[in-house]
Amino acid sequence: MKEIDELFLPGDLRYTETHEWLRNDxxxxxxxxxxxxxxxxxxxxxxxxxxxxxxxxxxEEFGTLESVKAVSEIYLPVSGEIVAVNxxxxxxxxxxxMEPYNNGWLVxxxxxxPDEIDTLMTSGxxxxxxxxxx
Amino acid sequence: xxxxxxxxxxxxxxxxENGANMALFGGYEMPxxxxxxxxxxxxxxxxxxGMFDTSHMAVIMVEGxxxxxxxxxxxxxxLDACTGRNKTPLVAGRxxxxxxxxxxxxxxxxxxxxxxxxxxxxxxxxxxxxGSISRHLKDQADWPDIEIRDCTxxxxxxxxQGPMSARILARIIRDPETVFDRMVYFxxxxxxxxxxxxxxxxxxxxxxxxxxxxxxYTGEFGFEIFTHPDTIERAWKMALEAGRDFDLTVCxxxxxxxxxxxxxxxxxxxxxxSWPFLNNPWSFALPFNEDKTDFTKRFIGDxxxxxxxxxxxTYSFAGFDxxxxxxxxxxxxxxxxxxxxxxxxxxxxxMAIGRTEGKIxxxxxxxxxxxxxxxxxxxxxxKVTKELSVGDTVELKDGKRTIKVAITDDIRPHRxxxxxxGDMMPDAD
Numbered sequence: 001m002k003e004i005d006e007l008f009l010p011g012d013l014r015y016t017e018t019h020e021w022l023r024n025d026x027x028x029x030x031x032x033x034x035x036x037x038x039x040x041x042x043x044x045x046x047x048x049x050x051x052x053x054x055x056x057x058x059x060e061e062f063g064t065l066e067s068v069k070a071v072s073e074i075y076l077p078v079s080g081e082i083v084a085v086n087x088x089x090x091x092x093x094x095x096x097x098m099e100p101y102n103n104g105w106l107v108x109x110x111x112x113x114p115d116e117i118d119t120l121m122t123s124g125x126x127x128x129x130x131x132x133x134x
Numbered sequence: 135x136x137x138x139x140x141x142x143x144x145x146x147x148x149x150x151e152n153g154a155n156m157a158l159f160g161g162y163e164m165p166x167x168x169x170x171x172x173x174x175x176x177x178x179x180x181x182x183x184g185m186f187d188t189s190h191m192a193v194i195m196v197e198g199x200x201x202x203x204x205x206x207x208x209x210x211x212x213l214d215a216c217t218g219r220n221k222t223p224l225v226a227g228r229x230x231x232x233x234x235x236x237x238x239x240x241x242x243x244x245x246x247x248x249x250x251x252x253x254x255x256x257x258x259x260x261x262x263x264x265g266s267i268s269r270h271l272k273d274q275a276d277w278p279d280i281e282i283r284d285c286t287x288x289x290x291x292x293x294x295q296g297p298m299s300a301r302i303l304a305r306i307i308r309d310p311e312t313v314f315d316r317m318v319y320f321x322x323x324x325x326x327x328x329x330x331x332x333x334x335x336x337x338x339x340x341x342x343x344x345x346x347x348x349x350x351y352t353g354e355f356g357f358e359i360f361t362h363p364d365t366i367e368r369a370w371k372m373a374l375e376a377g378r379d380f381d382l383t384v385c386x387x388x389x390x391x392x393x394x395x396x397x398x399x400x401x402x403x404x405x406x407x408s409w410p411f412l413n414n415p416w417s418f419a420l421p422f423n424e425d426k427t428d429f430t431k432r433f434i435g436d437x438x439x440x441x442x443x444x445x446x447x448t449y450s451f452a453g454f455d456x457x458x459x460x461x462x463x464x465x466x467x468x469x470x471x472x473x474x475x476x477x478x479x480x481x482x483x484x485m486a487i488g489r490t491e492g493k494i495x496x497x498x499x500x501x502x503x504x505x506x507x508x509x510x511x512x513x514x515x516x517k518v519t520k521e522l523s524v525g526d527t528v529e530l531k532d533g534k535r536t537i538k539v540a541i542t543d544d545i546r547p548h549r550x551x552x553x554x555x556g557d558m559m560p561d562a563d
Binding site: 043064069073094097 | 153154155156166167171172173174388392456457458459460482483485509510532534535
């Protein structure tokens with residue numbers, strides 16, 4: 001289990017209370033789970049993602065991550081339309097563990113309100129939240 | 135449970151220092167997996183070797199002229215007819231698996247009993263069960279000439295499991311050829327207490343006496359090693375060092391859970407528990423006569439089992455891909471008509487198996503198809519109110535997900551647990 005000071009939380013991303021990360025890519029938002037979440041879940045063995053074109057409300061379940069431990073729902077941190085899903089995870093779900101911020105991304109979303117991402121936590125705020133839970 | 139009551143094994147600090155993801159199990163804080171991940175740990179036990187801290191298991195000693203008599207009265211297995219194909223009596227150096235039941239035929243716990251000497255038995259029960267099972271035995275023993283001791287905190291235990299385990303052990307024990315000679319499945323040698331005459335039989339290279347048992351709970355070839363708690367960390371590190379050449383992987387409870395499920399072994403208080411110990415895959419733990427019409431001895435719970443009318447059946451199952459459901463009372467089993475017929479006791483993924491043209495192979499199946507690279511299959515146990523046959527399909531529903539599974543009479547094929555040591559050390563190094 002990683003100690004809090006061992007977690008990798010890139011400074012250019014935004015974070016949610018449910019341990020997703022978001023990156024603003026020219027108006028679209030790329031979403032994944034962060035280092036803390038992948039460490040807690042253990043080996044990810046199966047990923048279920050939505051179809052491109054599906055729309056979701058903020059906080060709605062958009063897929064599941066199955067680890068050796070459990071099947072966990074993943075929630076969309078912003079409302080919007082799915083414009084891309086990471087098909088590589090079908091064959092190699094372990095990318096979520098190995099490279100959570102790069103090749104282990106989950107979906108790309110066209111947000112209904114592009115500014116919404118700015119209301120989410122910075123890496124510093126997210127770290128403070130984790131430390132508060134200790 | 136407050137923090138003061140959480141128990142730790144003697145290897146707890148080692149686990150913390152080596153990146154284990156810890157969780158509570160049976161009152162102990164135990165490793166679930168290490169940084170290598172549960173999948174790799176599971177596969178290591180099939181391909182090379184895995185090492186588990188199992189010091190949370192409880193150990194009870196029963197000694198005295200009436201010891202066997204007491205165990206015969208309390209344990210499901212008939213100790214006078216339990217060893218080998220010919221069902222010969224349990225003797226010193228051999229062990230056997232069974233369960234302790236209550237008057238209703240429900241399971242108090244399952245156990246492995248090892249006969250240490252003619253009037254000395256060692257019982258290994260599950261984590262946290264040392265107190266209650268030893269009290270239960272004392273309640274039944276109304277004779278003066280019997281001593282029952284819960285030795286849980288006085289014994290450390292580690293398991294090395296997998297095809298390379300004998301080669302690894304051969305590098306850390308004195309005179310391995312003699313130790314391994316005629317050491318069959320469910321037998322043991324040595325003892326961890328220096329005062330025992332057996333303690334000279336198996337010693338680590340540094341002189342530490344250990345009890346080495348050809349048992350384990352993974353379904354694969356391997357050993358359980360019992361030591362004094364003060365010496366287990368040394369033994370653990372010696373094995374790790376010796377295991378470097380054999381890709382020995384430290385494993386947590388998640389891998390132990392998926393391995394034992396694939397091997398159709400029950401988890402006490404989950405797959406067996408407060409219902410009659412009957413109509414399940416573990417009838418070999420009951421002392422049935424040849425035509426299964428009666429028991430060959432009396433034991434606590436026997437009458438309840440004989441007259442049980444509860445229509446409950448426990449079956450093993452395997453899914454068609456790796457997706458699993460959660461287990462517990464809220465996860466239901468339905469028949470093809472959609473009628474609820476039971477609950478899911480265990481559902482995990484055995485990551486070493488897959489189906490090819492309907493048949494299940496494991497990564498160690500000699501007849502596995504070329505290029506076989508399985509992703510795993512969901513598997514486990516269901517308890518249902520309807521009699522089912524091998525091959526019947528049922529659905530498991532946990533509110534989020536529904537999966538189709540088939541009732542099986544086995545799960546992971548070609549397991550190695552009872553292979554001869556000679557087979558596993560073709561050219562001893």
